[in-house]
Amino acid sequence: MSKLFFDHLIVFDEVEIIIKKTASSKEEKEELWSLVDEYVNHKVIEKILDRLPKENHEEFLELFHKCPHDEIVIFGYLNEKTGKNIEEELKNELEIISKDLLKEIKSFNN
Amino acid sequence: MAHDPPNTNYKINREKVDTEFVRNKLKLKSLEAKRSLFEKYPHVKKFLSEKGLDLGKIREHSARVITAGALAGTLLFAPPILAKNAPTVTNIVKNLADLGETNSDVPKQQTLLSSLQQILPQKVGPLERTQEKTLEQVFSQTTGVDAKATLEGEHLNTTYGYIGAEQHLARYPGDKVPDMAPGLGAWGYVPADEEKWYVVVQTLYLPDWEKRLPYLVNWYKYRKVLVVNTLNGNAVVGDIADSGPAAWTGKQFGGSPEVMDTLGGPRYKKGPVIIFFVDDPENKVPLGPVDYNKVEALGVKMIQA
Numbered sequence: 001m002s003k004l005f006f007d008h009l010i011v012f013d014e015v016e017i018i019i020k021k022t023a024s025s026k027e028e029k030e031e032l033w034s035l036v037d038e039y040v041n042h043k044v045i046e047k048i049l050d051r052l053p054k055e056n057h058e059e060f061l062e063l064f065h066k067c068p069h070d071e072i073v074i075f076g077y078l079n080e081k082t083g084k085n086i087e088e089e090l091k092n093e094l095e096i097i098s099k100d101l102l103k104e105i106k107s108f109n110n
Numbered sequence: 111m112a113h114d115p116p117n118t119n120y121k122i123n124r125e126k127v128d129t130e131f132v133r134n135k136l137k138l139k140s141l142e143a144k145r146s147l148f149e150k151y152p153h154v155k156k157f158l159s160e161k162g163l164d165l166g167k168i169r170e171h172s173a174r175v176i177t178a179g180a181l182a183g184t185l186l187f188a189p190p191i192l193a194k195n196a197p198t199v200t201n202i203v204k205n206l207a208d209l210g211e212t213n214s215d216v217p218k219q220q221t222l223l224s225s226l227q228q229i230l231p232q233k234v235g236p237l238e239r240t241q242e243k244t245l246e247q248v249f250s251q252t253t254g255v256d257a258k259a260t261l262e263g264e265h266l267n268t269t270y271g272y273i274g275a276e277q278h279l280a281r282y283p284g285d286k287v288p289d290m291a292p293g294l295g296a297w298g299y300v301p302a303d304e305e306k307w308y309v310v311v312q313t314l315y316l317p318d319w320e321k322r323l324p325y326l327v328n329w330y331k332y333r334k335v336l337v338v339n340t341l342n343g344n345a346v347v348g349d350i351a352d353s354g355p356a357a358w359t360g361k362q363f364g365g366s367p368e369v370m371d372t373l374g375g376p377r378y379k380k381g382p383v384i385i386f387f388v389d390d391p392e393n394k395v396p397l398g399p400v401d402y403n404k405v406e407a408l409g410v411k412m413i414q415a
Contacts, residue, residue, distance in 0.1 A: 002169040002267055002315035002357045003176065003235070010358045019356075020277075022132050026296045026353055030314050033356035035136035038166035040358060042143035045165065049151050061157045068172040104135045 003069040006044055009091045012036065012098050018105055040097065047093045048078065048086065056081045140166075169357055173267050174317045176236055219343040219403040222252040226340050226384075234382045236268045245384065249336060253345050253402045255395060257336035257386035264329060266385065267315055271362030273337065273383045274355060275370045281305050289367065295351040297331050304332050307397040308351035310364030311335075311385065315357060334388035334395060337365065339373040339381060345400040346372040347388055372399045 015036060023029035045064075049057055060077065067073055071087075078086040144165075148155040158164065163171060225248045229241055237245075242259035249257050259269045277291040279300045294300075300308060313319055313330055332349040339345070348369050355361045363385055370378050388395050 002173040002312065004168065004172055004357070007358060007360055010360065012358055016356065016359055018132065021292060022129050024129060024293050026293060028129060028133075029293060030353065032133060032136060033314075033354075033358075034166065035133070035140050036356070037169065037358060039136065039140040039143050041165040041168055042140070042147045045154065046143070046147040046150065049147075049154070057151070057153060058157070061154065065161055065163065065171075067175065068168060069176055101136075101139065104139060105132045107135075 004041070005064075005067075005069060005071040005074040006090055006094070008071065009087065009094050010040065010098075011095070012040075012101075014102055015098065015105070018102075036101070039101070040094075043097050044090065044094070047090060051082050051084065051086060051089065052078065053081065169315055170317055173315050176267065177265075177317060217403050218252040222248060222338075222343045225252075226338075226343075230270065230340060234270055234272060237270050242269060242386075246386065249338065249345075249386065253336070253338075253400045255336050255345070255347065255400055256389045258389050259386050261387035261389055262329070264326075264387070266311055267317075268362055269386060270340070270382070270384050272360065272380055273309075273363040273365050273370070273373070273385075274359065274361040275379045276308075276310055276352070276354075276364040276366055278367060279305050279308060279351060296353045297351065300351045301332075303397060304349045304351055306366060306368050307346065307348040308366045309335055309337060309348035309369060309385070310352045310354045311350055312355070312357065312362055313350075313353045334390055334397070336384075336386050336388050336400070337363075337369065337373065338384045340384060341381060342374065343403075344373050345402065347395055347397050347400060349397060 019029060019032045019036070023032055048060070052060055060074075060081075063074055063077055075087045226245075229244055229248070231237070231241075237259070239259070246258055249255060259265060277289050278287050279291055279295040281302050282299050285299075295305075295308070296313070311330075313326065316326065319326060330350050332351060334347055334349050337346050337348055346365075346369050348365065352364070355364050361380065363383060365373065373383065374381055
């Protein structure tokens, strides 16, 4: 399984539909999936670091490297270090990211 | 010589332009996100570079970590679930042996479901090898299908995950049916029988996919798999005809309309399943529903998307 600790927060159904309708080959589809992945992964790490004290950045990155799939360990760590419900905040951020992405890729039809 | 006005070309290539437009937009967004992260936090770039990581390919790293963890759990430590429930496993195996020896009144589907309840973890995700070995016995005794989590050394990134509904794939040039995917399957046009019962697995995220591409492409082509709905025990033998779904969809497998109908009915769009390779060297196991028990599903609630 290829899983990242924030996968359960991503609801990109509409993006998935557009890609399925757009791509005309397996290679194209996989390329578009991978671009979405790349975009989301960078945004998520940025949003987390925005909330995490600088002295904890290295520790978080080490944790992410060690167990990128483990939402219990990583969100447990983030919540403890920030004193916030990072999972909930990230969920909201991902909704914004999804809307922004949709707006961009749908703009061709407007 | 007359030339087509640009507008005509534009219309003809509209589909292609759409793809290129979406690709360019996504590329741009991705580059912007990368630049923003590394400008704001240059130490992240340094860290990733030192570890040889690329956030665009972090899923390959994740798959390697998970696979290593599953193997370590099997080889080095007592698997937590099975060690804790060792008598349960013994009971499961004994019940299966009884099932084989006597004309038990207990429907096989019920035996399968109760075994699944005892073996599977609460959360859908990769299984320990020992759990998979027990499941192989359960499937063989109940459904009669010889299925393996690891076959000829090949293993999926996960054998326990969510399956989602896929569209029909084209069987030949010009094929047109309702609810058809715009592209072809991973191996081009799909023969009719294979298309009807096709399954999608995430070969693209296999840690060694690119390294062993020529071998794996052939190995996975129309490979038969047993798909078992872990909520109601419905089972189907399908064949792998495409790659996907994207990891960020929260699903690990896909099924043709017929596969999904067999697993959960016409409104079934997503649900947890186990997928094992069918060990069928003589190609005798037919594709389609595994009608091992004519008992209705035991009142369990389907997951509807």
